[in-house]
Amino acid sequence: MADSITLQVTRYRPELETEPTVQDYDVPLGKQWSVLDGLNYIKDQVDGTLSYRWSCRMGICGSCGMTVNGEPKLTCGAFLTDYAPGPVRVEPLTNFPIVRDLVVELGDFMRKLPRVKPWLVHDDEAPVPEGEYLQTPEELDEYRQYSMCINCMLCYAACPVYGLDPEFMGPAAIALAQRYNLDSRDHGSRERLDVLIEHEGIWGCTFVGECTTVCPKHVDPAGSIQRYKVTAATESVKSFLLPRGAR
Amino acid sequence: MSGQPMTTKDQPRLYHRPMSTWWWLGKRTYLTFILRELSSVFVAWFVVFLLLLVRAVGQGDGEYRDFLDWADSPWVVTLNIVALAFVLLHAVTWFNLAPKAIVVRLRGRRVPPTWIAVSHFAAWAVVSAFILWLLVGAG
Numbered sequence: 001m002a003d004s005i006t007l008q009v010t011r012y013r014p015e016l017e018t019e020p021t022v023q024d025y026d027v028p029l030g031k032q033w034s035v036l037d038g039l040n041y042i043k044d045q046v047d048g049t050l051s052y053r054w055s056c057r058m059g060i061c062g063s064c065g066m067t068v069n070g071e072p073k074l075t076c077g078a079f080l081t082d083y084a085p086g087p088v089r090v091e092p093l094t095n096f097p098i099v100r101d102l103v104v105e106l107g108d109f110m111r112k113l114p115r116v117k118p119w120l121v122h123d124d125e126a127p128v129p130e131g132e133y134l135q136t137p138e139e140l141d142e143y144r145q146y147s148m149c150i151n152c153m154l155c156y157a158a159c160p161v162y163g164l165d166p167e168f169m170g171p172a173a174i175a176l177a178q179r180y181n182l183d184s185r186d187h188g189s190r191e192r193l194d195v196l197i198e199h200e201g202i203w204g205c206t207f208v209g210e211c212t213t214v215c216p217k218h219v220d221p222a223g224s225i226q227r228y229k230v231t232a233a234t235e236s237v238k239s240f241l242l243p244r245g246a247r
Numbered sequence: 248m249s250g251q252p253m254t255t256k257d258q259p260r261l262y263h264r265p266m267s268t269w270w271w272l273g274k275r276t277y278l279t280f281i282l283r284e285l286s287s288v289f290v291a292w293f294v295v296f297l298l299l300l301v302r303a304v305g306q307g308d309g310e311y312r313d314f315l316d317w318a319d320s321p322w323v324v325t326l327n328i329v330a331l332a333f334v335l336l337h338a339v340t341w342f343n344l345a346p347k348a349i350v351v352r353l354r355g356r357r358v359p360p361t362w363i364a365v366s367h368f369a370a371w372a373v374v375s376a377f378i379l380w381l382l383v384g385a386g
């Protein structure tokens with residue numbers, strides 16, 4: 001096996017160039033080296049001007065999402081040996097504006113996320129001495145999968161609907177809304193419904209399904225959106241047929 | 248660099264990548280998705296075809312025979328073969344996706360997603376067998 005591999009890395013230095021270019025770097029093909037290790041090698045040993053995001057190196061923080069050979073990946077979990085003999089194309093996540101090199105601008109998601117109230121909403125806050133809000137293991141299982149989201153944005157990069165219509169709420173925000181809707185301690189589903197049934201909410205999704213395929217934490221955002229479509233449709237029928245008090 | 252707005256610390260000049268018109272050719276899953284969306288047109292065609300058949304039957308024997316002659320013409324047969332392929336794609340892809348939308352619990356346990364898909368295919372087989380029996384067996 002060769003002892004090095006070429007990374008073809010997207011560069012974009014707004015003070016120098018008007019559009020991204022590609023720069024080749026040879027990095028050691030370590031047996032357990034991830035693409036992120038390769039980028040860190042470049043940054044430390046070859047070219048300190050390369051910009052990218054990373055933090056935990058273990059698939060927890062969700063910072064190091066990039067496009068590797070055309071697929072959205074956490075670069076800490078994409079191993080160079082799987083791409084040997086290379087070259088490996090490393091690009092910023094698609095569907096987001098590029099700030100510099102491999103760094104993308106995530107402000108759009110940050111503005112959308114609070115709209116779905118991704119926190120526990122209580123009608124009446126119980127006094128602390130009354131103790132915890134208890135939950136059975138079965139109730140936990142209802143939403144646990146959706147709570148695994150690490151906001152890595154791979155699902156947004158994989159979603160052509162978001163690419164074509166940036167107003168679309170997007171997979172992670174809707175999955176996180178479902179994480180709280182399905183929580184037995186939460187009472188905010190009515191408030192979230194008003195946001196999610198907008199055209200740019202769940203109905204914007206045409207079920208391509210790639211968000212679920214690329215999700216490194218097996219959250220299944222596509223499944224959460226389809227389930228919520230059923231809920232929203234049921235609520236709409238109810239609000240049409242039933243008097244206000246009975247809903 | 249002349250004419251280009253300079254980047255400042257507070258306001259970086261972002262680069263927006265245009266999305267290609269042919270984005271759906273870039274990945275097999277995207278292509279399957281587009282074909283599934285396109286299949287809706289052929290589903291609609293079969294609805295129209297069925298309505299035309301019902302109208303012809305309602306208008307009498309002559310109209311019905313004219314309809315059969317028209318339906319037998321090479322271009323209608325070709326169209327229907329293509330439409331059948333797309334409708335099969337439509338049915339198979341949607342049945343495979345059904346477990347994503349339908350979560351059923353029996354005695355507190357979630358029914359495995361494959362069972363949901365299998366039950367759809369089973370229902371499809373039963374209905375198809377019944378129609379086949381109507382057309383061939385009962386005739």
